[in-house]
Each structure stands twice: as C-alpha cells, then as structure tokens.
Amino acid sequence: MLLDEKTLVTLQRLGLTYYGARIYETLVLLGPSDAARLSKESDVPRTRVYDILRRLETEGWITSERTRPITYTARYPREVLEERKAAFNAAVDETANDLSMLYDNQMEKENPRVWLLRGSVNVTVKLLDMIGRSKKNIMLMGALYFADEIEQLKTQLQYAKKRGVTVRLITQKSIRLKDGDLDILGHLSPVVSGVKVYGPPYSKSAIVDDREVLIIFSRLDDDVPDEDSVIAIWIPNTSVASNWASIFNAVWNV
Structure with a gap:
C-alpha cells in the first residue's frame, strides 16, 4: 500500500515511531483490520507488528476488539491528533518557561x-x-x-x-x-x-x-x-x- 510520506513524517513528530506511523495510517485507510493484514499492507515485519499495535493502543491511537483474530480500529484522526497537538504545545510551553527561568537567573x-x-x-x-x-x-x-x-x-x-x-x-x-x-x-x-x-x-x-x-x-x-x-x-x-x-x-x- 502506498502511504503518504508527509503524513508519516507529521505522525512521527507527534511521537510515533516510523513503523507506528505506518501502522496507524494503514489502519485509517483500511478500516478495522487484524494484525496479519496490517503487517502485509503496511510493510511492517510480522515480528514487530504486535508490539507496535500494543503500544499504539496503550498510547490511545487505536482500539481493539477481542475477536479471533483480534480486530484493531484507528481512533478518529482529528480527535487523536488534537490531543497530541495539545500535549505537544503544553510540553513546549513548559520547556520555554523552564529555559526562560534559567536564562533570567543567569542574567541576574x-x-x-x-x-x-x-x-x-x-x-x-x-x-x-x-x-x-x-x-x-x-x-x-x-x-x-x-x-x-x-x-x-x-x-x-x-x-x-x-x-x-x-x-x-x-x-x-x-x-x-x-x-x-x-x-x-x-x-x-x-x-x-x-x-x-x-x-x-x-x-x-x-x-x-x-x-x-x-x-x-x-x-x-x-x-x-x-x-x-x-x-x-x-x-x-x-x-x-x-x-x-x-x-x-x-x-x-x-
């Protein structure tokens, strides 16, 4: 499956690994899918796909249904990306405040x-x-x-x-x-x-x-x-x- 490289880069900037970004974008394109299909369509090695899916679910990017095999579904992209953007902006603000305090103390x-x-x-x-x-x-x-x-x-x-x-x-x-x-x-x-x-x-x-x-x-x-x-x-x-x-x-x- 041909994935959009610009989207992959943006997803990585928001905290996903390269393989995690491929899995998430593939899941958005395919809809609910199992691990085997996701591995094949995303070109992510089968030996890695389960660990990546567990991490994506833990971090709130996807959900799963305990069917046989387990079915994975991407969370609505706008919702999950807005959450990540807010967390990223909060981290930037905190870092800016910390560095500014150090800067101010040095000037003192x-x-x-x-x-x-x-x-x-x-x-x-x-x-x-x-x-x-x-x-x-x-x-x-x-x-x-x-x-x-x-x-x-x-x-x-x-x-x-x-x-x-x-x-x-x-x-x-x-x-x-x-x-x-x-x-x-x-x-x-x-x-x-x-x-x-x-x-x-x-x-x-x-x-x-x-x-x-x-x-x-x-x-x-x-x-x-x-x-x-x-x-x-x-x-x-x-x-x-x-x-x-x-x-x-x-x-x-x-």
Whole structure:
C-alpha cells in the first residue's frame, strides 16, 4: 500500500515511531483490520507488528476488539491528533518557561553588560524578542517609531496583552517621518493598558519586567529621524532596568 510520506513524517513528530506511523495510517485507510493484514499492507515485519499495535493502543491511537483474530480500529484522526497537538504545545510551553527561568537567573548573576545594536532591523528584532519573552510588564517611552516596525510591534503587544502582561506607553501622538506623519497612538493605543501623551520625540526606550532595557536613538535629518542611522543600547540587568523603570514611573505620574 502506498502511504503518504508527509503524513508519516507529521505522525512521527507527534511521537510515533516510523513503523507506528505506518501502522496507524494503514489502519485509517483500511478500516478495522487484524494484525496479519496490517503487517502485509503496511510493510511492517510480522515480528514487530504486535508490539507496535500494543503500544499504539496503550498510547490511545487505536482500539481493539477481542475477536479471533483480534480486530484493531484507528481512533478518529482529528480527535487523536488534537490531543497530541495539545500535549505537544503544553510540553513546549513548559520547556520555554523552564529555559526562560534559567536564562533570567543567569542574567541576574551577571555584572551589568551593554550591547550596542546598529540598524533598524537589528533593533526591531531585539525589541520584539524582549516583548515576546515578557511575563509581567512592558514600559515604552518615546516617539521614535517607523512604519515598518510599528505593525510588528502592535502584533507582539497584542500577544503580550493576551498573556496578562501590563503594557504602558508614554509617547507623542505622532511622529514626522520622511514619508509623512506616522500616527503612533492610532496604531498602538488599542493594544496597550494605558497611554500618556508626553516624552521625547526622537528617542525610545523599552523596559521589560524590570530586568532588561533597550534604549534607541536615531540621527536627525531636518528634524526627521533617519531610519538608516538607528542605534540602540541593550542592557539585560535588573538594577539598571529598575532604575530606568523609576524614571518611566516618575514621568507617568507627572
């Protein structure tokens, strides 16, 4: 029987062995079958097929009826695959949390270090990465935004807000760019928890979870920020980030 290789690969990614994937897909195609027929149609050795069927039944991929010979039936694919996908996503989330905790603990131990980033693309990647790892709060201050960046930022802030992260924004209503005015509040106010219209027009800082801060600058050309000259300082240190957060809060409470 000709089996779909793409399906086999996906089934293996969800935890099945190669032979287990062949047996399950064959059973879906054939309907209820006994071990001998499954071995023949799936090209799985007869000496292996019983062990594989027992494992598939134990893991919830198939059911069996104690007839003579025993008849095996595949569980409904959408149901069983949704179960495996949910388990896989839960495992990914747990691993992400564990690794992030180790990462955070390591940053706590290190002496303050400063990284210099050049170019709007590199700076945006770092900003989105910080927001993607946020757990508690995000503070954004300043009005240095560009058209290519702000939609990506809006999407990441939406995800952060859905995770329960508090997002506060201090900025100007808009910024004048070489291609025209950019409506900052129009883009970002729907995805933040609070907004204050204030702050420097030609720089920007992001403080995430009081543990890291990104400070962004750009050269001006006739009072218009030059996107090609963007630079940023990234400081992954809780003491520095907390001090910067104090500045943010002082401005917020003015």
